[in-house]
Amino acid sequence: MVFLLAIHGDWQEKARREVFEIFGNQIPDSEDISRLKIMTTIIYETLRLYGPSIGMMRRAEREVRLGKLVLPANLDLLVVHSASHHDPQLWGDEVHLFKPERFAEGIAKAINYNVGAFCPFGLGPRNCVGMNFAITEAKIALSMILQRYTISLSPAYVHSPIPYITVQPQHGIQVILESLHNDA
Numbered sequence: 001m002v003f004l005l006a007i008h009g010d011w012q013e014k015a016r017r018e019v020f021e022i023f024g025n026q027i028p029d030s031e032d033i034s035r036l037k038i039m040t041t042i043i044y045e046t047l048r049l050y051g052p053s054i055g056m057m058r059r060a061e062r063e064v065r066l067g068k069l070v071l072p073a074n075l076d077l078l079v080v081h082s083a084s085h086h087d088p089q090l091w092g093d094e095v096h097l098f099k100p101e102r103f104a105e106g107i108a109k110a111i112n113y114n115v116g117a118f119c120p121f122g123l124g125p126r127n128c129v130g131m132n133f134a135i136t137e138a139k140i141a142l143s144m145i146l147q148r149y150t151i152s153l154s155p156a157y158v159h160s161p162i163p164y165i166t167v168q169p170q171h172g173i174q175v176i177l178e179s180l181h182n183d184a
C-alpha cells in the first residue's frame with residue numbers, strides 16, 4: 001500500500017485528507033476507523049493487485065463436477081485467486097491499473113456480485129480468521145504514517161513482486177519519507 005501511494009500521489013493526498021478530516025492529529029480510535037471510506041477502497045485495490053496470498057488449498061473429498069470439469073476424488077487443488085484478481089474479463093481493460101474507485105460502492109458492486117472475482121482472504125467456512133484484524137491494523141498504521149509523512153518512491157526501487165509463500169517485493173520497497181511537521 002505504501003508503494004502504491006508513493007507512486008500515486010493523488011490517492012496519497014486523498015487518503016491523507018480523509019485521515020485529517022476524521023482523526024486530525026490524534027491517534028486513530030476504534031470507533032472512527034470504520035469511517036475511513038477512501039482508505040478502504042485503497043486497501044481493497046492493493047489486495048487485488050498485490051494481495052499477499054496467491055491462492056487457497058482445497059481437496060475434492062469425492063468426485064465433483066465443476067462447470068465442464070469433473071474432479072476425481074482425493075484431488076488436491078490450488079485455487080489461484082490472484083488469477084481472477086487480474087482477469088480483464090472480470091475487471092475490464094484497465095485491470096492492471098491502480099484504480100481504488102472500483103470499490104467506491106463496496107465489494108459486491110465492484111465484482112458485479114461474482115463472489116469468486118475478489119477473495120484475497122479466501123472463501124467459505126475456512127476463510128481467513130485474521131481478515132478484520134489485518135484490515136484494521138493496516139488502517140491504523142497507514143493513518144499514522146499519513147499524519148506524519150509524505151511518501152515518495154526512491155530511485156533505488158526495482159519492481160519485482162515474487163510469490164514466495166506470500167507475494168513479496170523481491171528487492172524490498174525503498175521509499176522516502178518527508179516529515180509534514182518541521183518539529184517532527
Ligand code: HEM
Binds near residue numbers: 052056126
Ligand atoms: C493481508 C493479510 C492477510 C491475508 C491476505 C490473508 C489471507 C488468507 C487466506 C487466503 C487464507 C486461506 C483462506 C481459505 O482457504 O479460504 C487465510 C487463512 C488464515 N489466516 Fe489469513 N491472511 C492475512 C492475515 C492474517 C492474520 C493477521 C492472521 C492472524 C492474526 C491470519 C490468520 C489466518 C488463519 C488462522 C487462517 C486459517 C483459517 C482456517 O483454516 O480456518 N491471517 N488467510
